[in-house]
Amino acid sequence: MLGILVFNFLVTIFVGSWELVQVNMFIMCFLVLLSLNHDFYFFSIGWGLGLDSLSFLLVSLSIWVVMMMIYASYGVKKLDISSKGFLLVNLILLFVLVLTFCSTDFFMFYVSFESSLVPMFILILGWGYQPERVQAGVYMLFYTLFASFPLLVSLLSLYSAKGTLKMGLVESVEGLDMVSVLWYFCTMFAFMVKLPLYLFHLWLPKAHVEAPVAGSMVLAGVLLKLGGYGFIRMVSLFSGVNKVFNWLWVSMGVLGGVIVSLMCLRQVDIKALVAYSSVAHMGMVLGGMVLMSNWGLGGAVVVMVGHGLCSSGLFCLANIVYERLGSRSLMVGKGLLSFMPNLGLLWFLLCVGNMASPPTLNLLGEISLITSIVSWSKVGILGIMGLSFFSAVYTLYMYSLSQHGMFVSSLYSCCSGKMSEYFVLALHIIPLNIVIIKGSVVVSNFY
Known part of the structure; x- marks a missing residue:
């Protein structure tokens, strides 16, 4: 895997062949996915790196999404914009992501976790759409850095107190005194911003709207x-404090998801609507x-994988519409079914996936999450109920407003779709609807 990644670096630098x-x-995706059925708990791949089932799922998702975003960004090559x-x-972004998910040391995880910010910042500033991309990049930079410094202090304190930062060897923090509570919140704050939790989500719509299609997809x-991966890795170190404050995170996640779902209903920008819907989905993931x-952890992992495929596909569709119309507004992009009929089915499949309808992977995960939250508190x-209902409402609002109605009279002719676009969308939709067959294997491997 790493060998092919290094080969890609060399091809890009010396040959510059997009197709190669x-x-x-x-x-690389094919070789990685061959190992997906392995029932392993943990194995080392050297250099302080290792994989378990959770890491392997997210590494596979990272490689798959980065492959699709390179295919979806063919306009960059056509216009020759660097x-x-x-x-x-x-x-570089893919390398940093693989390094993050394979780290077996918390400090190495922190460095690679924060390093992912740099290539994302360059993507937004270098290939973004509007002049506001500078503001969006600064928003994302300062939100993430402001939240990450307490995590760094927490990890250094953990090393000073426990003598190691190796995953599996660090002793959990005992006690419910003021120091332990402050330690817990300093550690989790960075993951809440990255997730993002409601009230810490203001950077996300700005970053999504101004980012190029590749930036939005990844x-x-x-x-x-x-954020979810880091939370799963570190919450076990603070299990005692977490039991006391879990009501706070569940409440903020679920109720924040309802509020964000209502905010989705007043969006006219397709990318902003999909970005806010991500906040609503991640709220339920945090609750699990x-x-x-x-049930909660297995469902959260499945929803993270399903949401990664579904929202990435919706951003890809939004970019296809933007390339045709020159606008992302739902007021301008109405009646798409009239002149882009071939994409109507793909819009429908991704929209029903966004509202967790069968047979998508999101359904399996949301059933597990609902079971865990309801069994914890009636x-x-x-x-x-509010989150599930409004999730369906804003998704149907987006689909009906974009596909039906009278299209803009200034639009005389338009290409319905290209083979490369159908290929990228099929790579989103097929795993989203097929992987549920292996869903039991995925969840059992994680347990």
Whole structure:
């Protein structure tokens, strides 16, 4: 895997062949996915790196999404907007993500966790859409850095107190005194911003709207999962404090998801709507993770994988519409079914995936999450009802407003779709609907 990644770096630097990099990425995905059925708990791959089932799922998702975003960004090559630099930044981002998910040391995890910010910042500033991309990049930079410094202090304190930062060897923090509580919140704050939790999410819509299609796809598909992955890894160190404060995170996740779902109903920008829907989905994921039950953790992992495929596909569709119309507004992009009928089915499949309808992977995960939250508190069913209902409402709002109605009269002719676009969308939809067959294997491997 790492060998093919290094080969891609060399091809990009010395040859600059876009097609060769695409073929190599496809081969890399195939080789990685061959091992997906292995029932391993943990194995080392050297250099302080290792994989277990959770890491392997997210590494596979990272490689798959980065491959698709290179295919979806063919416009960069066609217009020759520093295409070699674009490929190089994407490969660096993939390398950092693989390093993050394979780290077996918390300090190495922290360094690679924060390093993912740099290539994402370059993507937004270098290939973003509007002049506001500078503000969006600064928003993302300062939100993430402001939250990450307490995590660094927490890790250094953990090393000073326990003598090691190796995963599996660090002793958990005992006690419920003021220091332990402060330690817990300093550690989890960085993951809440990256997830993002409601109230810490203001950087996400700005970053999504101003990012190029590749930035939006990897941001929704993989980078939001870094927060969930880090939370799963570190929450076991603070299990005693977490039991006291889990009501806070579940409440903020579920109720915040309801509020964000209502905010989705007043969005006219397609990318902003999909970005806010990511916040709503991640709120329920946080509710499952913080309870530390088998149902909650397994469901959270499955929803993270399903959401990564689904939201990435919706951003890809939004970019296709933007390339045709020159606008992302739902007021301008109405009646798409009239002149882009071939994409109507793909819009429908990704929209029903976004609202967790069968047979998508999101359904399996949300059933597990709902079971864990409701079994923890019967009152939680009220928030879950609101979240599930409004999730369907804003998704149907987006689909009906974009596909139906009278299209803009200034639009005389339009290409319905290209083979490369159908290929990228099929790579989103097929795993989203097929992997549920192996869903039991995925969840059992994680347990």
